[in-house]
Amino acid sequence: MxxxxxxxxxxxxxxxxxxxxxxxxxxxxxxxxxNGPWIVAFTNDLSGAPALRIDHPALAITNVQLVFPDAMLPTNFTAKTILFQRPRPVPFPLPMGECIFMDTTFLPGSVVMRMSGHEVQLIPRVLTINGREQPWKSGETIALTAILTNAISPRLNGR
Missing domain, CATH: 1.20.5 (Single alpha-helices involved in coiled-coils or other helix-helix interfaces)
Known part of the structure; x- marks a missing residue:
């Protein structure tokens, strides 16, 4: 026993x-x-320019649109909605550009995308575009025009 x-x-x-x-x-x-994930729809606006629609219902963020009027849609583009919910190795391709950082430990987390020369960061507190913070405003449409950059690196220019 x-x-x-x-x-x-x-x-x-x-x-x-x-x-x-x-x-x-x-x-x-x-x-x-x-709180759920970021919901990002990769689409185009009425003029055919590439566009993103960002939603996060739990944070009362709906229909925030980023339009890239100077950019062209990829030839094989089809509209797609992505939920940034599960972590995955970065960078990874998106329908327009790539995701370069994603932290979804506690949703919605932080997502950074690079598209048409612009860096867009989604965090609950603010929307960051090219390093500049912008408060979230539901229904807002933001046009991101081309960025003029020096495409030749000083190292490649013989300096």
Whole structure:
């Protein structure tokens, strides 16, 4: 009978630890996912220019549009909506440009995209475009025109 004692204690300890783990896991996952992901639609505006529509209903951010009037849509472009929910290695391609940073540990997290020479960062507090913070305003349309950059690096220019 004494051999049964340690087994019962170990079984009880295992069940207790397992229950604690399951409760902690579901609590953390619930907090991590409660606000939901960024919803970004890659589309075009009425003139055919590439555009993004950014939504996040839990943060009361809806229909924020970024339009790239000087850019061209890729030839094989099809409109697509992406939910930035699951982490994945960066950079990865998007329908227009690429995602260069994504932290979705606690949703909505932070997403940084590079498109048509512009860097767009989605964070709950503000929208950042090319390093400049802009407050979120639902229904706003922002036109991002071409950025003039020196395409020749000093190293490549023989200096």
């Amino acid at each position: 004494k051999a049964n004692g340690p087994f019962k204690i170990l079984a009880l300890l295992f069940v207790t630890v397992l229950a604690f783990y399951l409760i902690a896991y579901h609590t953390i996952e619930g907090r991590r996912n409660r």
